[in-house]
Amino acid sequence: APGPIECRGAIAWEAGKPLSVEKVTVGPPAAGEVRVRLAATGVCHTDAYTLSGTDPEGAFPCILGHEGAGVVESVGDGVTSVSVGDHVVLLYIPECRECKFCKSGKTNLCGAIRATQGKGVMPDGTSRLTATCSDRGLLHFMGTSTFCEYAVLPAIAVATVDAAAPLTSVCLLGCGIPTGVGAVRNTCKVEEGATVAVFGLGGVGLSVVQGAVLAGASRIIGVDIDAGKFANATKFGATECVNPKDYGDKPIQEVLVEMTDGGLDYTFEAIGRTATMRSALEAAHKGWGMSCIIGVAGAGEMIQTRPFQLVTGRRWVGTAFGGTKGRTEVPLLVKEYMDGKLKIDECITKKYSLDQINDAFADMHDGKLIRGVIVF
Ligand code: NAD
Ligand code: DAO
Ligand code: ZN
Numbered sequence: 470a471p472g473p474i475e476c477r478g479a480i481a482w483e484a485g486k487p488l489s490v491e492k493v494t495v496g497p498p499a500a501g502e503v504r505v506r507l508a509a510t511g512v513c514h515t516d517a518y519t520l521s522g523t524d525p526e527g528a529f530p531c532i533l534g535h536e537g538a539g540v541v542e543s544v545g546d547g548v549t550s551v552s553v554g555d556h557v558v559l560l561y562i563p564e565c566r567e568c569k570f571c572k573s574g575k576t577n578l579c580g581a582i583r584a585t586q587g588k589g590v591m592p593d594g595t596s597r598l599t600a601t602c603s604d605r606g607l608l609h610f611m612g613t614s615t616f617c618e619y620a621v622l623p624a625i626a627v628a629t630v631d632a633a634a635p636l637t638s639v640c641l642l643g644c645g646i647p648t649g650v651g652a653v654r655n656t657c658k659v660e661e662g663a664t665v666a667v668f669g670l671g672g673v674g675l676s677v678v679q680g681a682v683l684a685g686a687s688r689i690i691g692v693d694i695d696a697g698k699f700a701n702a703t704k705f706g707a708t709e710c711v712n713p714k715d716y717g718d719k720p721i722q723e724v725l726v727e728m729t730d731g732g733l734d735y736t737f738e739a740i741g742r743t744a745t746m747r748s749a750l751e752a753a754h755k756g757w758g759m760s761c762i763i764g765v766a767g768a769g770e771m772i773q774t775r776p777f778q779l780v781t782g783r784r785w786v787g788t789a790f791g792g793t794k795g796r797t798e799v800p801l802l803v804k805e806y807m808d809g810k811l812k813i814d815e816c817i818t819k820k821y822s823l824d825q826i827n828d829a830f831a832d833m834h835d836g837k838l839i840r841g842v843i844v845f
Pocket of ligand 2: 515535562579583765789
């Protein structure tokens with residue numbers, strides 16, 4: 470049976486402090502679990518949000534990170550769905566295929582390990598992570614904790630992918646890209662010829678743009694207050710870009726409604742601000758326009774609009790991980806990437822070593838990155 474592994478990880482000792490790269494002991498996988506040697510992980514705003522301390526559910530000390538890919542190093546008792554040596558993308562939303570949610574055919578929000586994952590522990594209520602220096606237990610994060618050379622997850626939380634695919638690229642299929650592409654395909658089911666607006670042109674918004682291109686949208690309007698984002702948006706297929714700052718006090722939804730003869734068929738909010746969520750809803754066309762919330766707002770914030778906006782046929786929806794069922798759909802996204810149909814490498818602005826992880830956070834804060842990737 471596999472024993473504990475001593476390796477390196479980036480520990481978040483407390484909120485608001487830089488991550489500390491040091492020795493971490495990663496326990497063996499228990500029954501139903503797998504241990505993965507990470508090859509690469511993306512750095513996402515959710516990691517920074519929790520580290521900042523504004524996430525009320527953030528608990529420390531922990532190992533952050535949720536956009537990872539690697540190779541299965543060992544498996545616990547009873548694991549049959551994956552084998553040692555398999556290449557996997559780690560899933561912060563698992564897919565058990567047995568719970569009420571999985572069986573509904575209506576959602577990707579598997580409930581199998583929800584309660585323990587939210588508390589930062591494995592399904593048996595314990596952690597596999599220990600800070601080697603002090604023997605202090607560390608909490609898991611989002612069920613993944615990818616900022617470490619090894620991670621332990623339930624087998625239902627890894628997607629086996631084509632071993633020929635570079636793990637340093639497909640790690641981004643752990644969050645940002647499926648979120649944007651899936652919002653278009655799974656959540657909104659955007660049809661050919663539809664008009665689309667994307668609020669926020671970061672990694673997630675660009676993935677919405679990419680999804681809209683793949684869906685055959687006729688018009689894709691990017692909206693961002695940082696005009697520096699427009700070049701990439703155009704590269705990914707936005708047909709127009711709009712900067713709300715160019716319109717003074719005029720609400721951006723009015724600008725968009727005028728540009729589009731009454732509004733868009735689909736709008737997406739990929740920023741995480743309640744004001745832009747309202748703008749996106751109100752920029753959707755009367756009678757049929759659908760607006761999708763992707764951005765994660767601060768704890769306790771509320772959205773608002775006049776109910777008349779919904780009475781007159783606009784629909785307000787939201788999505789987690791783009792409605793993607795990870796074990797089933799992530800391997801298909803890898804195939805699309807290998808076939809040259811899905812852009813991933815274009816989303817990677819810069820690669821870092823684990824020792825440079827705080828630089829990756831700083832560059833992300835400065836808005837310099839579509840995505841930064843830590844290569845182990
Ligand atoms: P990002 O910071 O890279 O991109 C956000 C963009 O919004 C930036 O380009 C910024 O200039 C722009 N922006 C900021 N304020 C604006 C405003 N008032 N009007 C127009 N544009 C504005 O972030 P990202 O990584 O692309 O993530 C976007 C959001 O999606 C975040 O809230 C993140 O937490 C969330 N997210 C959600 C899911 C999900 O499953 N629902 C998954 C991943 C990320
Ligand atoms: O099943 O209740 C649930 C929650 C599943 C996780 C949803 C997370 C959505 C937002 C992710 C932010 C970026 C990683
Ligand atoms: Zn399930």
